[in-house]
Amino acid sequence: MAKVLILYYSSYGHIETMAEAVARGVREAGASADVKRVPELAPDEVVRKSGYKVDQAAPIAAVADLVDYDAIIIGTPTRFGNMASQMKNFLDQTGGLWLGDRLVGKVGGVFTSTGSQHGGQETTLQSTQTVLLHLGMIIVGLPYSFKGQMRMDQITGGSPYGASTLADDGEGGDRQPSENELAGARFQGRHIAEIAMALVAGRPAERK
Template sequence: MKLLVLYYSVHGHTGELARHIARGIEEVDGAEAWLRTVPRLTPATAAAEAAVPDSGAPYATLDDLRQCDGLALGSPTRFGNMAAPLKGFLDSTSELWLSGVLAGKPACVFTSTGTLHGGQESTLLSMMLPLLHHGMLMLGLPYTEAALSRTRTGGTPYGVSHWAGLDNQQPISDDEKQLCRALGARLARIAQQLKNAR
C-alpha cells in the first residue's frame, strides 16, 4: 500500500513535517510512504528548477497521484493560502479529475507558517478544496490525540500545523511530531481499511 506525502517547502519546516508524517505512515504494517515535492516557480510562473532536484524528495508526477492509495498534502502558508507551486501542480491534475481516479481515496493536509495567527487553518482548508473536487475523503486529527489539546506551538483538527516563527528558527515541537505521526498512521490505517473493503 503506497501513501503519497506531497509537499512544497522553502525553509524546511513543511518538509520536516512531511518526513514525520511519513514515519507515522510506515508504522502501519504494509504501508509505504512516497515523499514527493514540486519545483519552485519564477515570478513569471514558469518552472525555474531542473527536471530532477539536486537533493531531497523527487518531483511529483501525475502517476504518483494515480498510483497512490492515499495522500498527505502539505504547504507553507502564503497569505492564508497554499503556496503557488503546490497550487500550480494541483491545477495540472484535470485529467485525473476527469477519470475520477482519486475518488474515494483518503487524504489529509498539513502546513507551517511564520506567525502564530498566520492563516494555518485557512491554508489547510484551501488545500482541502481541490481534493474534495477530486472526490477524496478528507481526514483530520481527532481530539482523542492528547497532543492536540496540549500543544502550544501548532496542530489543528483540520490537520497538522507548525509555527516556525518570523525568523524560521522555531523547531518542530514534540507535540507537533507526535501529531504528524498520528496523522500519517491514521491515513495509512484508513487507506488500508478502504482497500480491504473493495
C-alpha cells in the same frame, strides 16, 4: 498493503521535516510511504537570495504519480492563508485526473506551516481540503484523539483539520517543528494510513 504518497512543498525545510514525520507515522501503521515534492517555481536568483533550502532529498513528483496511491497527504506552507503557489500550480494540473475520476475514493489529508500562531493555518488546511474534495477524495484530519493539539503549556500547531507547525520564533528567527508538532504529524500519517488500509481491504478484488 496500502500505498501512501506524502506530497509537499517546502521553502526552508519546515514542511520537509513534517513530511518525514508523516511518513514515519504511515510506516508505523504498516503501509508504504513515498515522500515526493512539487517543482519550485521561483527564479533561481530569488531562491538563492532568499536562502531557500535546495538540498532536499525527496524526488520531484509528476501529476501522473497520484493515481498510483491509495492515500495522498499534502504538505504546504501558508501563503496569506492559502497554500503556496508551487502546490497550487501542481494541483491545477490534475484536470485530466479529475475528468477521468482517477482520484475518486482515495484518502486525502493536509498539513501545513505558518510563520506565526495566527498566520492562517486552519484556512490553509481547509482551502487545500476543498481542492481534494473536488477531486473526489475522502478527507481525514487530525482527530482530537491526538491530545497534543489541546496542550496549553506551550505554543504549538495542530488542529482537527491537520497537523501544523510554527516556523518563526516570534523575534524573526527560525523555529523548527517541536516534538509535539512532530508527534501530531506522525499521528496524522498513521491515522490516514490505517483508514486507507481498511478501505483497500474492503474493496472488491477487481478494484484493488
